[in-house]
Each structure stands twice: as structure tokens, then as C-alpha cells.
Amino acid sequence: MTPGASPDLDLLRSVATSVRRSIVTTIHHAGAGHIGGPLSATDLLCVLYFHELRIDPANPSWPDRDRFIFSKGHSSIALYATLAERGYIPRAELLTFDQLDSRLQGHPDMRETPGVDMSTGSLGQGLSPGLGMALAAKLTKKDYRTYVMIGDGESQEGQIWEASMVAARYRVDNLVAILDWNGLQQYGWAEAGKQPEERMNPLEDPAGKWRAFGWHVIELDGHDLRAIVAALDEARSITGRPTMLIAHTVKGKGVSFMEGDYLWHAKPITDEELALALAELQV
Amino acid sequence: MTSGAGVGVEIPLRVAFGEALVELGDVNDRVVVLDGDLGNATRVDMFADAHPGRFLQMGIAEQNMAGVAAGLATTGLIPFVTTFAAFATNRDLDQIRVTIGQTKLHAIVIGGYSGILTSRTGKTHQAIEDLAVFRTMPNMTVLAPADATETRKATFAAAEEVPGPVYMRLTRDASPVLFGDAHDFSVGRGVVMRRGSDVALISTGVQTFRTARAAELLEAEGVSVHHLHLHTIKPLDEAAVVEAAATGAVVTCEDHSIIGGLGGAVAEVLSEQRPTLLRRVGVRDVNIESAPNEALLEKHGLTPRHIVVAAKQILGTW
Numbered sequence: 001m002t003p004g005a006s007p008d009l010d011l012l013r014s015v016a017t018s019v020r021r022s023i024v025t026t027i028h029h030a031g032a033g034h035i036g037g038p039l040s041a042t043d044l045l046c047v048l049y050f051h052e053l054r055i056d057p058a059n060p061s062w063p064d065r066d067r068f069i070f071s072k073g074h075s076s077i078a079l080y081a082t083l084a085e086r087g088y089i090p091r092a093e094l095l096t097f098d099q100l101d102s103r104l105q106g107h108p109d110m111r112e113t114p115g116v117d118m119s120t121g122s123l124g125q126g127l128s129p130g131l132g133m134a135l136a137a138k139l140t141k142k143d144y145r146t147y148v149m150i151g152d153g154e155s156q157e158g159q160i161w162e163a164s165m166v167a168a169r170y171r172v173d174n175l176v177a178i179l180d181w182n183g184l185q186q187y188g189w190a191e192a193g194k195q196p197e198e199r200m201n202p203l204e205d206p207a208g209k210w211r212a213f214g215w216h217v218i219e220l221d222g223h224d225l226r227a228i229v230a231a232l233d234e235a236r237s238i239t240g241r242p243t244m245l246i247a248h249t250v251k252g253k254g255v256s257f258m259e260g261d262y263l264w265h266a267k268p269i270t271d272e273e274l275a276l277a278l279a280e281l282q283v
Numbered sequence: 284m285t286s287g288a289g290v291g292v293e294i295p296l297r298v299a300f301g302e303a304l305v306e307l308g309d310v311n312d313r314v315v316v317l318d319g320d321l322g323n324a325t326r327v328d329m330f331a332d333a334h335p336g337r338f339l340q341m342g343i344a345e346q347n348m349a350g351v352a353a354g355l356a357t358t359g360l361i362p363f364v365t366t367f368a369a370f371a372t373n374r375d376l377d378q379i380r381v382t383i384g385q386t387k388l389h390a391i392v393i394g395g396y397s398g399i400l401t402s403r404t405g406k407t408h409q410a411i412e413d414l415a416v417f418r419t420m421p422n423m424t425v426l427a428p429a430d431a432t433e434t435r436k437a438t439f440a441a442a443e444e445v446p447g448p449v450y451m452r453l454t455r456d457a458s459p460v461l462f463g464d465a466h467d468f469s470v471g472r473g474v475v476m477r478r479g480s481d482v483a484l485i486s487t488g489v490q491t492f493r494t495a496r497a498a499e500l501l502e503a504e505g506v507s508v509h510h511l512h513l514h515t516i517k518p519l520d521e522a523a524v525v526e527a528a529a530t531g532a533v534v535t536c537e538d539h540s541i542i543g544g545l546g547g548a549v550a551e552v553l554s555e556q557r558p559t560l561l562r563r564v565g566v567r568d569v570n571i572e573s574a575p576n577e578a579l580l581e582k583h584g585l586t587p588r589h590i591v592v593a594a595k596q597i598l599g600t601w
Contacts, residue, residue, distance in 0.1 A: 063358070110357075110386055117357065122381045128347045129382055132354020132362075135339065139315065140358065159378070162347035169342075 004236065007051050007229040015085055016046040016225070017283045020254045022081035024277045026094045028269040033098060033106075036251035036264040038078030040182040040222070041070075041149060044247055045082045047228040048147060057087040060114040066144050067133045069118045071126020072151035072180060073107040074266075080104050080113065088115035124157025126150060127177060131167045134175035134242075145236075149178045152203045153185035161213070167242045168214030175242040176235045177215075179206055180222060182251035184262040199262050210244040222247025255280055293457035296489065297395055299431030300453050301326030303438040304363065308334040314442060315355055317341050317348050319366035325395040325453075327365045345375040352390040353382035361389060361442050367401070368394025368410030368452050376416065379448075384420045387447045392417075397427075397452035398488070398538030399566060399583060405573035410452070411566045414487070415543025417450040418517045424470060425517040426451040427488035430461040433514050436468035445470055454538075456576065458489045471515045473523035479507035482594045483527035486536040487513045487545045490585065494536040497590035506594065516548060524552045528559040532597045536590050541565040562593045 019042050027033040049055070053066040070079045077097060084091045089103070096102035103112045107121025118129045130148035137144055150160060167175055181203065188199040207217045216238045220227040228247070235243035251265070252258030255277040269277070308314050308330055320343045322328040331338040341348040345366055352362035364371070364379075371379075371394040383390045394413050401408045417425045424445050428434040434453065441449040462468075476491070477498055486494035491512045498508040511527045513520060527533060533553065535546040546563030553559045566583055580586050595601035 067357075118354070119381060119386050122377050125346075125350055125378055125382060128350020128378070129354030129357070131347070132351035133357060134354075135351065136355050136358040136360055139337065139355075139360065146354075159344075159346040159350065162342075162344035163350065166341055166344065166347055166351070170339075 004233060007225065009225055012046055012050055012225045014283045015050050016043050017281050019046060019078065019081045019085050021278060021281045022084065022091065022094055023077050024255065024269060024274060024281070026077055026081065026097050028274040029095050030098050032266070032268050033077055034074045034266040035269065036184065036258060036261070037072060037075035037151065037180070037182065039253045039255065039258065040249040040251045041072070041075055041078045041180045042253065043223045043225060044149060044178055044180060044228060045078055047225060047232065049082050049086045051229060052232045053147070054144065057115065060088060064142060064144050067117045067130070067146040069120065069126040069130045069146070069148040070108055071120050071148055072123070072154055073120030073126070076104070076106065076108045079108060079116070083113070083115045089113065123151070123154035124159045127160055127163040130175060130177070131163050131172060134167070134172040135170060137174050138172065145174045145176065147176045147178065149180055152179060152181045152183065152201050152206070155179070155203060155206065164210065164213040164215065171240050172242050173239050176232070176245065177242065178245040178247055180247055180249050181206060182249045184251045184260070184265065186265050188262060197261070197263065207246050210246070214241065216241045216243045217246060218243065219246045220248070222249035223253055290460050290463055292460050294431040294460055295455060295457045296428065296431060296434045296453040297326045297455060299434040300393070300438055301329035303435040304330045305333040307439055307442055308337060311361070311442060313359060313361045314363065315339060315360045316363045316365060317352055319343060319345050319348050319370065321366055321395065325365045325393065327363070345370050346378045349375040349378035350382050353386060353388050356388035356390045361391070363391045363393055365393040365395065367408060368397035368413045369408050371450070372410055372413040372416050380420060383448045384422050387422045389447060391441045391449045391451065394450065394452040396455045398454060399571045399579050399585070400454065400456050400538070400576045402455055403573045403575070406570040409571045411540040411571065412543070413450070413452055414516050414537070414539050414545065415547060418543065418548060422447050423517065424449045424515070426470070426515055428514050429489060429491035429512055430458060432460055432462040432464065432466050433468055436466070437514065440468065440470050452488060454489050459492050461492055461495065468514070471518045471520060473520035474512040474514065475523070476510035476512050477508055479509040480530055481507040482532045482534065482598055483509040483511060483530040484534050484536060484590065484594065485511045485513060485524065485527055485545065485549055487516060488538055490536045490538045493585065493587050494590055496587040497594070500587060500591050501594055506598070513545065516545060519548050519552065521552045521556065524549055525557050528553055528557045531559060533559050533561045534590060534593045534597060535561065535563045535565070537565045538585055539565050540568065542568060560597055562597050564590050564593045
């Protein structure tokens with residue numbers, strides 16, 4: 001759990017599977033919720049929370065901690081499951097997700113959940129506060145780093161690109177963005193010559209776009225734990241520019257019948273589907 | 284020149300704000316100013332010159348600016364988000380709502396060039412809905428100072444007294460200084476400008492100086508006027524509003540839409556607590572236009588004479 005140290009890949013693999021089990025179990029219990037996006041983000045979240053971030057679960061508001069913003073806030077259950085795995089909240093509390101008076105709101109609320117550094121949910125907004133935190137570190141001469149995970153769907157919002165331009169202008173090399181590029185969104189576009197259920201998010205060449213906006217860009221497989229660690233290591237070595245990790249991911253990753261199907265963006269999980277999913281998600 | 288240097292002198296609120304921000308920056312090193320490329324209009328250029336290390340040019344991108352402010356505020360810095368009121372209200376409203384309002388972060392949103400007097404820019408740049416919009420946002424304190432003195436005091440209070448998010452509207456053109464440095468400014472507390480018994484005029488922002496003139500005109504005709512100035516639209520000084528309604532007739536006066544702003548807020552309080560005949564002087568439900576100030580004030584009914592007429596109408600003497 002030290003940045004730059006050799007990763008404990010066995011631990012990361014085991015944690016990621018455990019988080020995926022929490023995700024499907026919680027959404028099954030809640031009777032509704034986002035599922036595909038949380039599963040595509042899981043490996044990235046686990047490497048952040050169990051290897052990269054300088055954090056202290058016993059002191060969530062530690063001023064010198066690294067910051068993490070989950071801009072694709074509708075995937076909140078992935079963040080909550082990771083925070084529970086890391087000891088910020090009791091794992092049993094996950095079952096309160098989306099219930100009245102729960103600290104685990106449908107979208108992350110920094111005033112409710114320990115370890116949540118910024119409220120998100122209205123898409124496209126997370127990178128800007130991340131830039132603010134990175135600028136604050138520069139202004140106050142602190143060495144914490146700020147990480148923001150965005151989705152490819154929310155990259156349709158203009159604010160992402162406003163933030164991108166200003167971040168490059170201020171050369172915030174203490175800011176890392178991660179694109180969870182799973183290629184699907186809630187409904188998306190039909191594509192000529194494809195089946196009606198193969199709707200997609202046609203984000204073209206995000207790497208080229210972010211490079212053109214002045215960022216250092218690394219493309220990687222967002223489910224390859226070693227590659228994620230390596231990319232975060234590389235980001236830490238970059239000076240004078242923010243870094244964007246373009247993570248190729250699969251929506252619904254880890255549960256075969258959910259993978260790559262936009263209909264699993266958000267829907268209830270039946271008892272039978274839960275059993276099938278948990279059978280696939282074995283440590 | 285220090286603002287508040289003499290009652291009666293005319294000083295634009297934006298100038299008073301720029302000077303106050305420099306002073307604030309001198310004594311509070313947590314203050315950071317974000318500019319949406321309007322610094323030489325909002326006058327945060329003064330802060331940029333005095334404290335360049337804490338001035339952040341965000342470019343013409345208000346949504347990002349609001350979010351950056353939220354991120355800065357999480358670390359204990361005190362960001363001022365500065366742009367025109369029309370853009371602060373409309374261009375980045377969701378960003379303010381989600382990352383500043385709902386998070387209760389201590390960030391201060393400055394709406395410069397509020398109201399209809401925006402230097403011949405017309406309806407795209409005129410802000411007649413900012414008070415109404417921000418008043419409905421939970422956790423938000425909403426300020427509309429009347430003059431340079433209040434602007435300076437409100438700037439310090441917003442940064443050092445109010446714990447959560449603040450919206451403050453300012454104006455472009457010179458308006459008279461009404462209060463001396465000893466003026467007792469307290470967020471959430473109304474200012475009784477004059478006590479009287481026939482009719483109450485309740486005003487906010489720089490419309491207060493035009494309302495004070497209307498009060499003088501009415502008094503000259505033998506009407507006893509109670510004049511209440513509310514520099515804080517939220518939290519509203521409800522007790523002062525109810526007290527003013529003891530006159531039995533109330534006129535609200537604002538350089539803002541009559542829907543949802545001061546007039547709306549006063550109507551809500553009186554309807555629930557002391558039903559009183561009310562007239563609202565402000566912008567009707569129309570878009571404005573670009574024209575010289577005096578022509579706009581006359582056409583859209585914001586002059587002292589219009590306030591006098593409204594008072595007489597409600598008293599049945601017109």
C-alpha cells in the first residue's frame with residue numbers, strides 16, 4: 001500500500017473480487033441500482049485504494065491525504081464497496097445503500113460518507129473540483145496528489161473539456177484523471193449494421209483528444225492490475241503536465257452475462273442472477 | 284480612495300468590492316479569487332495586482348470555475364467565484380448547486396453587473412432572476428448590499444463570518460454611498476432607514492438609494508414612510524418585514540424581477556404572518572434590452588417616481 005512499491009497482485013485480485021461480490025449482492029438487496037459501470041471501474045478503484053493512494057481510513061479528513069473524486073457518481077456502489085473493503089465503513093452498512101437516512105446515498109455525498117472527498121452525481125462535474133484540489137496543493141505547498149475517475153458517457157459534457165484545458169494551462173502535474181472507457185452508456189446510439197441491443201457510446205480517440213488538450217496520456221487495459229499500477233507509477237514521474245489514464249474497460253466486467261450489455265447499466269438483479277454472478281466471482 | 288469615504292459620494296459597488304477584496308487578501312491569506320475573464324469589469328483586477336499568487340484566471344468557462352472553487356474550498360481556502368450575475372446564475376447553476384450548495388462548502392459566488400444596468404449589453408447580460416434562483420437553493424446565503432460601505436462589510440462578512448456558501452450581487456455603475464463606516468451591518472438583519480406609519484417601502488441592493496429618494500418625495504407630500512432596507516435576501520429578516528407591515532401597506536423595490544426575489548420573499552412572509560396589501564416595484568415578467576440607464580429605469584418602472592406612484596396607488600391617493 002505504498003505508492004511506487006511493488007504491488008501485491010494477489011491481494012489486489014482478491015480485493016477486486018470481493019468488491020465485485022459486494023456490488024452485486026448490494027444491488028440485489030437494494031432491488032435496483034447501477035451495476036455495469038461499477039463493475040467496469042472496480043479494478044481501477046482497488047488499485048487506487050489498496051496500492052496507490054496515500055490515505056488513512058482511520059482519519060478520512062487527514063489534510064495531507066491524497067484525494068480521489070469519483071466523477072461518475074452513479075456508479076457509487078463501487079466506491080462504497082471499495083471504501084468498506086478498505087475499512088472506512090462497516091461492510092454490513094452496504095445493505096443500507098439507497099435507503100432512508102443511509103450514509104450511502106444513491107450518489108456520493110461528501111457530507112455523509114467517510115472517505116468521499118467530493119459529492120458527485122450530476123455528470124461531468126468531478127474533474128473541476130479535482131483541479132481545485134490540485135491547485136490548492138500547489139498554492140499551499142502540499143505534496144498530496146489528486147485523482148479523478150470519469151466515465152466515457154460523461155465525457156460528452158462540456159465541463160470535462162473546460163477543466164481539461166485549464167488543468168493543462170496550470171500544469172498541475174499532481175492531478176491524474178482516469179477514464180473508465182467501457183464504451184456504453186445508459187441508452188446511447190444505435191449503430192448501422194449492428195443489432196438493436198448493441199447500442200454504444202461512440203467516443204472516438206479519447207487519447208488523441210486528451211493529448212491535444214495538453215495532457216500526458218497513457219492507454220492501458222483497465223482490468224490488468226499490473227498495467228494499472230504501472231500507469232499510476234508513470235503518472236507520478238511526469239512533471240509539468242496532468243496525466244490522463246485511458247483505461248479500456250468492459251461494462252459489467254466479471255459477470256459474464258452482464259459484460260458488454262448496455263441493458264445492465266442499471267436494473268434489478270434476480271435471485272437466480274445473483275447466484276450465477278456469485279458463482280463466477282470466486283477468489 | 285477608500286470606499287465609504289463620505290456619504291453622498293458616488294462609488295460603483297464593483298469598485299468598492301475590488302478594494303475590499305484587496306484589503307481582505309491583506310489580512311486573510313486563505314482568500315483565493317477566481318475570474319471568468321471579466322476581471323477588469325468585476326474589478327477583481329485589483330486583487331490580481333495585489334495578490335497575484337492567489338488570483339486564478341479560469342477563462343471563459345464558468346462551469347469549471349465553480350467546480351474548481353469547490354475543490355479549493357474543501358482544503359480550507361476561501362474562494363471567490365467572480366463573474367457577471369447573469370452567468371453566475373444561469374451558466375453554472377448546476378455546478379454551484381451540486382458542488383457548492385449541496386456540499387455546504389464555504390465558497391463565495393459574486394454576481395457582478397446584476398440587474399438591468401449593465402452598460403448597454405442587453406438581455407443576455409442583464410440578471411433579473413439571480414436573487415430568486417439563489418434564494419431557493421438550500422444552504423445559500425444571499426446578499427445584495429446597497430452601497431460601497433455595505434459592499435465592503437459584506438465582502439468581509441461573507442469570507443469571515445458566514446460558514447457556508449454565499450451569493451452576493453453587485454452592480455456596475457456608480458451609486459451614492461448611503462452609510463458611514465460606523466454602519467451596523469449584520470448578515471440577516473434588516474436596516475431601518477426611516478420609521479413611519481402610512482406606508483412601508485422595503486428595498487434591496489442599490490434600488491435602496493432610489494427608494495430613499497422616493498421616501499423623501501412622499502414625506503414632502505405629507506406621507507409618513509417606513510423604509511426598510513434588506514441587504515440580506517436569505518436568511519430574510521422576517522421580524523423586520525412584519526414590523527414594517529404595521530403600516531398596513533407595503534411596497535417592495537428591487538432591480539430584479541418581481542417574481543421570486545425581494546417582492547416574492549416579502550409576499551411569502553406577509554401572507555403567512557401578517558396579510559398586508561402589497562405592491563411590487565421591479566422588473567415585470569419581460570426580458571430587458573440594451574439602452575442608456577435612465578431610459579431603462581424609466582421604461583421598466585424603477586425610478587423613485589414609480590415607487591411614489593406605487594405607494595400612492597396602494598394608499599388610494601393616486
